Amino acid sequence: MTADNPLLAPWTTPFGLPPFDTIRPEHFPDAFGQAMQAHLDEIAGIGADPAVPSFANTIEALQRSGRDLTRVQAVFSNLVVSQGGAALEALDRDWSPRLAQHGMRVALDPALFARVEALYARCEALGLAEDQRRLLERTHLGFIRSGAALDAAGKARMAAITERLAVLHTAFGQNVLHNEKTWSLPLAETDLDGLPDFARAGAAEAAAERGLPGYAITLARSLIEPFLTFSARRDLRQVAHAAWVARGTHPGAHDNRPLIPEILALRRERAQLLGYPGFAEFRLADSMAGSVEAAEGLLAEVWEPARRKAAAERDRLLAVARAEGLEGPLQPWDWRYYAEKVRRADYDLDETELKQYFVLENIQQAAFDTASRLFGLEFVPQPGLPAYHPDLRVYEVRDAGGHVGLFLADPYARPDKRSGAWMSSYRDQEAMDEAISPIVVNNNNFARATPTLLSFDDAETLFHEFGHALHGLLSRVRYPAQSGTSVRRDFVELPSQIYEHWIALPETLRRYARHHATGAPIPERLIERLLAARSFNQGFASVEYTGSALIDMALHRHPAPESLDIDAFERDFLARIGMPPEIGLRHRPAHFQHLFAGGGYAAGYYSYLWSEVLDADGFEAFETAGDPFEPAIAARLRQLLSAGDTRDPMQLYVAFRGRPPSTAALLRNRGLAA
Numbered sequence: 001m002t003a004d005n006p007l008l009a010p011w012t013t014p015f016g017l018p019p020f021d022t023i024r025p026e027h028f029p030d031a032f033g034q035a036m037q038a039h040l041d042e043i044a045g046i047g048a049d050p051a052v053p054s055f056a057n058t059i060e061a062l063q064r065s066g067r068d069l070t071r072v073q074a075v076f077s078n079l080v081v082s083q084g085g086a087a088l089e090a091l092d093r094d095w096s097p098r099l100a101q102h103g104m105r106v107a108l109d110p111a112l113f114a115r116v117e118a119l120y121a122r123c124e125a126l127g128l129a130e131d132q133r134r135l136l137e138r139t140h141l142g143f144i145r146s147g148a149a150l151d152a153a154g155k156a157r158m159a160a161i162t163e164r165l166a167v168l169h170t171a172f173g174q175n176v177l178h179n180e181k182t183w184s185l186p187l188a189e190t191d192l193d194g195l196p197d198f199a200r201a202g203a204a205e206a207a208a209e210r211g212l213p214g215y216a217i218t219l220a221r222s223l224i225e226p227f228l229t230f231s232a233r234r235d236l237r238q239v240a241h242a243a244w245v246a247r248g249t250h251p252g253a254h255d256n257r258p259l260i261p262e263i264l265a266l267r268r269e270r271a272q273l274l275g276y277p278g279f280a281e282f283r284l285a286d287s288m289a290g291s292v293e294a295a296e297g298l299l300a301e302v303w304e305p306a307r308r309k310a311a312a313e314r315d316r317l318l319a320v321a322r323a324e325g326l327e328g329p330l331q332p333w334d335w336r337y338y339a340e341k342v343r344r345a346d347y348d349l350d351e352t353e354l355k356q357y358f359v360l361e362n363i364q365q366a367a368f369d370t371a372s373r374l375f376g377l378e379f380v381p382q383p384g385l386p387a388y389h390p391d392l393r394v395y396e397v398r399d400a401g402g403h404v405g406l407f408l409a410d411p412y413a414r415p416d417k418r419s420g421a422w423m424s425s426y427r428d429q430e431a432m433d434e435a436i437s438p439i440v441v442n443n444n445n446f447a448r449a450t451p452t453l454l455s456f457d458d459a460e461t462l463f464h465e466f467g468h469a470l471h472g473l474l475s476r477v478r479y480p481a482q483s484g485t486s487v488r489r490d491f492v493e494l495p496s497q498i499y500e501h502w503i504a505l506p507e508t509l510r511r512y513a514r515h516h517a518t519g520a521p522i523p524e525r526l527i528e529r530l531l532a533a534r535s536f537n538q539g540f541a542s543v544e545y546t547g548s549a550l551i552d553m554a555l556h557r558h559p560a561p562e563s564l565d566i567d568a569f570e571r572d573f574l575a576r577i578g579m580p581p582e583i584g585l586r587h588r589p590a591h592f593q594h595l596f597a598g599g600g601y602a603a604g605y606y607s608y609l610w611s612e613v614l615d616a617d618g619f620e621a622f623e624t625a626g627d628p629f630e631p632a633i634a635a636r637l638r639q640l641l642s643a644g645d646t647r648d649p650m651q652l653y654v655a656f657r658g659r660p661p662s663t664a665a666l667l668r669n670r671g672l673a674a
Helices: 025-047 055-064 067-082 086-107 110-121 128-144 151-184 198-208 221-230 234-245 259-273 280-287 293-323 331-345 350-354 359-374 456-472 494-504 507-514 524-532 540-555 566-577 607-625 630-642 651-659 664-667
Strands: 185-187 214-218 380-381 393-399 402-412 423-426 440-446
Touching: 025 067, 025 086, 025 110, 055 110, 055 128, 055 234, 067 440, 067 456, 086 128, 086 151, 086 524, 110 128, 110 359, 151 259, 151 350, 151 402, 185 198, 185 234, 185 494, 185 607, 198 214, 214 221, 221 234, 221 331, 221 540, 234 331, 234 607, 259 280, 280 293, 293 331, 293 380, 293 540, 293 664, 350 524, 359 380, 359 402, 359 456, 359 494, 359 507, 359 630, 393 507, 402 456, 440 456, 494 566, 494 607, 494 630, 507 524, 524 566, 540 607, 607 630, 607 651
Parallel strands: 402 440
Antiparallel strands: 185 214, 380 393, 393 402, 423 440
16 A cells, blocks of 8 residues: 555655665565556546647646656666665566556657647747747657657557667666676785785775675776786786676676677667667767767767877886886786886876875865855755665755755665766756755765775766766756756766866865875875876777777667677777777676666767867866856856756857867867877
């Protein structure tokens, strides 16, 4: 019954936070069943309305529908990746195709689409406000791209494809998680040569968490990257790197390679049903880039300069490696190790020394205080509120007008938690019928230690995800479909990537980068060397990322993906683009969760680079003003963040910047400019 199910009963938790302390996996099936039926009843009611279609009785009614399902699905999808566990994973396998099927029943409802189509045809005569007109246009486009205008056979096939993709996406993500949970490299004291104290502490914590003696390296990025950077044991680096790049490729029940051709073939078929030659063309048609050619052009603009820079970096690393006795070629498990040595030699910058000043709590506070100076926000800890895990930290967000929303921070890696870093929401902001405030969450996977020390890259990641959080928190829209991060994929990374610039400000570093033991501020010499070294190893980083974006596009443009041998394709593709063998892809296809554990970044991984054009160009406005907190520019940035999907993204950017973006700042920041 509803009264016995906390997912369906009214929530009396402060600020509308989900009652995590009472929610159990067994509550979800009943909640999904009831919420889905209620949603279908609402959709049927809209379609059967005898009144002439109007914006109020069709588009706004559609926005009001499915609220219970939205709430239940938000809690479930977040807990699956943040909390995990066998029970939630089993539910995910069971319910992901049912939820996909439900979504298609709504998207393909003929009576509902007829009303939307009729309104769209009369759009000019409706006298709509700007946000309403865009909502009508985007709603109509969403129905078209879901297949609502197809014949009966086409609709049936679209529904079947969507349901099957949901199964495959879930299986892909769970297979990667299985590899990450089950693999570890046990280490004895004698295996720790070269590892600094923070890496040893993280390895000890990981071993204890898995019930192993001594030390262990797992496939959490916050553990394996420091190990590849500092371990003097080349044999162990090779073992760890091999496990890292082999995720999703192990023959048997958790092998992702057989899933990829089917996913690609289904996406291609779906695109062709809608009249596009392939999935990449379908995806890019509704993007800021606008076409495959535009996205590939940007990647090409970066690829060759990145390869040239990486070749120069390789030669410098090899010189150091030869001096230390390395024979033969540099291998992928060597790059980070010798790059750290070169960084010490060329910039007198020691990652081990630098890391002593980046304490997790201080960097989180830096993110808060930066938002305070830019946007007038305050983050107030709420320690007594229910949490799904003891790691979770809850903050009320306020500004001069009062309550803004809730921010949840879940910083640490756990065996059942999805790897990587991400922002999501438990509730989106809207104001259609009443003011509803957002509840957003940042997940990271930092290696737990006492204290938890971050690399500078970790600190940038924290700021990146917090930029996404601000996009959700500062949303000020009327309709839920336009809220927060509900924008085009190659625009949504702008708020996160531009926010990274503030962690690299000397004034931020002086105030928040403090020694974990003494509290002393980071020395000026370290700040100078850190900033001087920011373009160091950018050839490696640019090649690693851009190669992944290029293979994403190539996979989604393949003319016959159903017959794809993914290993052979990857090997031939890397040879064709000239991928340096000592670098490799940031994400190999079999563990490329951006592409295959869901469809959000499929044929869209380029969007990080597209957004980097925007963020580099956008931050230049503050640099030109001579003040990274210049109030007028900060106010325009807040307007951009608050607008959600109420206007075209390029219009929003031009309103902020005063002109379209240029790639010059991107190439300069990456050290790739001619």
